[in-house]
Amino acid sequence: MTDINESYLYKLFKKSEEAESVYTIGTTVDTGLEWQAVDECKEKVDTTLHVVKERGKIYFNIRLDQFSKVKEMRSIDNIFLVSDVRQFNFSEDDGETDLMLLKNAIEKDLRLEKGLEAWKAMTGFRGKLYPKQEEFKDADKLLKAEKNQPPEDAVVGDVRKRRKRGRDPSLSSEEDILKYRVTCERTGSHAFESGQVARVIGGELQDKYFWLVDLTMYHLEVICNLVQNELATCLRITHESKHRRNIIHFGPTTLRATVCYNLLRLANPKPGDIIIDPMCGGGSIPIEAAIAFPDTYVLCGDNHEKAVARTKLNIDAQSINHKTELITWSVAKLPLKDSYVDIVVTDMPFGKRSGSMTDNRVLYKRYITELARVAKLGTGRLVLLTYDRRSIQMASGLNFHKIFVILETH
């Protein structure tokens, strides 16, 4: 294995392996907004942190006592602990041999104990990480009998509705034997399927640790991230994505809270700033602004009465005591003085689920002219989210300071 093949993640993980109490953390972030997550990570966890940025992910090493800071981050969706990174010499045309290579490596020297102890501390799992074989056999029989019963609608429905991953490990009891599933995410050309990798690794882990397989109500999801010849074995920490916060009443175009936060960060809010979202839909941007930047003054509105009503319900459902003004208005004619607003962050109607592409050419011009009028001369910042980049460029005739391409925002 030459140095040239070692990925940044591989090198980062090797550093964490050398130190007893250092762990590699990975987080997912909306593609296109990774730099916001890198900046927030340094700001909240440690300014000197070395952060590895990949498409849709960031990685960094922390001590266990820094984990509470990672949990506070608002730019990221899911958190996982990287427990092993290794490279393979796959044949690329002989699937059986390649799977055997994986199996032997896992059997021989995959040691997840350091990661598992940290996972337990980070998730609050209270059950048994290392059950005895007899305990496993009894629990496995019980679980199989349970699985043969028709599912209780309430439980299945509840999990689907909230789209949680498995179950909350902190709600386990001391008697619970760890339930797990293995998921394989694969990039590159291989002579085997992702499902085969998951089965091989899942089987080896069961032989090693006597855990119970449960594909839906698991405590631990082991994610095997195979990129070309490099396998990163990760333990999921968050059983629910961090973008699911703030909003209770959803609309057709509700924006993820993590995206709202990252858009707001792009505008660099300062204490005392006036922030507006003139097309607020159900209020996801103003609510995130009020929570994440409590020293600002937040104003929002929409021209659709249902959207205004939804925003009001969502604001009223918050426990914070931050005043957010909500007004029914049209962005084409805002009831605001010239040069009044420090920051405009808004999610434009874009013609997919709201607005129409043809309208955009005309409307965007009118809207941007009005936003330019209310924005503070010289220092005002405008962060506009749209799928219709062409219309916005044509309408404004401007070359935007920065254009970020973001995927999967709603």
Ligand SMILES: C[S@@+](CC[C@H](N)C(=O)[O-])C[C@H]1O[C@@H](n2cnc3c(N)ncnc32)[C@H](O)[C@@H]1O
């Ligand atoms: C993409 S949605 C915003 C979604 C919002 N960010 C959320 O998470 O719920 C665009 C919104 O712009 C509003 N809108 C369209 N034209 C408008 C106008 N002239 N003035 C104010 N709001 C307008 C629509 O009613 C819609 O709620």
